[in-house]
Amino acid sequence: MSAPARSTPDHTGLKKDAIGWFGIFLMVITTNGPLTSMGGGVPVSITLGNGIGLPGSYVVVCLAYLLFAIGFCAMTPYVENGGAFYAYITKGLGSVAGVGSACIAVLSYISILLACYAMLGHFMQVMMAAMGIAAPWWIWALVCAVLAHLLCVRGIEFSGRLLLLLMLCEVGAILGADVLELLRQHFTGAVVSFAPFWPQSVFTAGFGPSLIFVVASFMGFETAAIYAQEARDPQRSVPRAMYFSIVFIGVLYAASIFLMLNHFGVDHAVQVAANDPGGMWLSMFQTLAGPTAARIGAVLVITSLFAAVLSFTNVVARYWHALSMRGLVWTMLSRTHPRHRSPYVASAITMCISCALILMCAMAGLDPMLQALPWASVPSAIGVLTCQVLAALAVASFFRRHQSSVSAWRGLVAPVCSAVVLLYFLWQMIAHVQLLSGLPSVPSYLLAVSILIAGGLASFYACRLRRSSPDVFARLSELVKQQ
Numbered sequence: 001m002s003a004p005a006r007s008t009p010d011h012t013g014l015k016k017d018a019i020g021w022f023g024i025f026l027m028v029i030t031t032n033g034p035l036t037s038m039g040g041g042v043p044v045s046i047t048l049g050n051g052i053g054l055p056g057s058y059v060v061v062c063l064a065y066l067l068f069a070i071g072f073c074a075m076t077p078y079v080e081n082g083g084a085f086y087a088y089i090t091k092g093l094g095s096v097a098g099v100g101s102a103c104i105a106v107l108s109y110i111s112i113l114l115a116c117y118a119m120l121g122h123f124m125q126v127m128m129a130a131m132g133i134a135a136p137w138w139i140w141a142l143v144c145a146v147l148a149h150l151l152c153v154r155g156i157e158f159s160g161r162l163l164l165l166l167m168l169c170e171v172g173a174i175l176g177a178d179v180l181e182l183l184r185q186h187f188t189g190a191v192v193s194f195a196p197f198w199p200q201s202v203f204t205a206g207f208g209p210s211l212i213f214v215v216a217s218f219m220g221f222e223t224a225a226i227y228a229q230e231a232r233d234p235q236r237s238v239p240r241a242m243y244f245s246i247v248f249i250g251v252l253y254a255a256s257i258f259l260m261l262n263h264f265g266v267d268h269a270v271q272v273a274a275n276d277p278g279g280m281w282l283s284m285f286q287t288l289a290g291p292t293a294a295r296i297g298a299v300l301v302i303t304s305l306f307a308a309v310l311s312f313t314n315v316v317a318r319y320w321h322a323l324s325m326r327g328l329v330w331t332m333l334s335r336t337h338p339r340h341r342s343p344y345v346a347s348a349i350t351m352c353i354s355c356a357l358i359l360m361c362a363m364a365g366l367d368p369m370l371q372a373l374p375w376a377s378v379p380s381a382i383g384v385l386t387c388q389v390l391a392a393l394a395v396a397s398f399f400r401r402h403q404s405s406v407s408a409w410r411g412l413v414a415p416v417c418s419a420v421v422l423l424y425f426l427w428q429m430i431a432h433v434q435l436l437s438g439l440p441s442v443p444s445y446l447l448a449v450s451i452l453i454a455g456g457l458a459s460f461y462a463c464r465l466r467r468s469s470p471d472v473f474a475r476l477s478e479l480v481k482q483q
Helices: 021-031 034-048 051-074 085-093 095-130 137-153 156-188 207-218 221-230 234-264 269-275 280-289 291-325 344-363 368-401 408-431 433-437 441-468 470-475
Strands: none
Touching (some): 021 221, 021 234, 021 291, 034 051, 034 156, 034 207, 034 234, 034 269, 051 221, 051 234, 051 269, 051 368, 085 095, 085 291, 085 368, 095 137, 095 291, 095 368, 137 156, 137 368, 156 234, 156 291, 207 234, 207 368, 221 234, 221 291, 269 280, 280 291, 291 344, 368 408, 368 433, 368 441, 408 433, 433 441, 441 470
């Protein structure tokens, strides 16, 4: 992090009342790319996790995150900054913890971007090669990084409209397959098994490993708070978007995976997933809707990935903007576009960082799917989950120290219980990190702790700032209405 700046440039305010709760909901849903997960992550989860019990794992994690959202949303009226994790953790646990969490969050989302660019570049390389256009994956990834920046500059309203279109196509394909499978079961008289939701199927030895993939599927719901400064009636729109996104993600995945398992038969689905993880969902879609629909589905996987890239670009740019407004990073990152009021400098920096990481992977000769993707996924997943644990503890700490009209259930019991559950998820993720990275134990654990070390160094920087620049350090807590 750079030395704090003494002044801020003009045009630093984001556009007010630019997005409603449904627009925030769209931004959140597209960050986790449902179609991409169904086409790739879910079959791997079935193979390496608890098999047919995976839908039950989604129900468990969904309930855990709803518990987390109770406390997180209870604190929303007290936070007026768009820094999300940074703002909440600063208010509840102090500026030192807040700065550390900000570093973890930014690096985690940048890692997610790299993972998405690796997948996007790979799938685009395959698709374009089939059309006779040969270019390495990283070329396509760079093109998408530039395009995502240009769209981010256009503003949150434009991004929201584009993401609405992309999400309707993406989720429409998943729901279409679900409806066709239900019709198939109805007209063929197929016996539907509810074993995927039975406790004995869910809580097996593979339950812990399944959490690695299931928790990652929910990653991004907390970004609803990022858009607080641009939202219409943020005290209502942010909680509403968060609750709806958690329920939507949980129900969509649990129901769709349940139907896919029944399509192949619960006795054979695990073997199908192991034999062809990348083609399991597309194979079902082709059987139900025909080969043309399957080809369209393959294209929608690419648009799903680009939607995730665009969403996370918006998230990272707004994190840079919030940190710059507090004097923690380069002051120019707080500048907003004169016309669109978007954080265009922060978006440009995000694009440059993404391009640099893509080029580094290319120069190192990394395989986008077997190396760049899993290696970038480890610090991102662990980093975001660590911030969620800290945020839950911050909510409990804040309401313990401040009198308010919030009930003990919302302000203390729910956040403490969610912190305990999320700590268990974090422990399981670290314990089984080799499944995610594909590396031997030592490099895997180094990847896992690297994001935590970065957060510790950022907290150390905040401690030094408290001694060397007390005025700047005092401004770090100016994130909350003093009520």
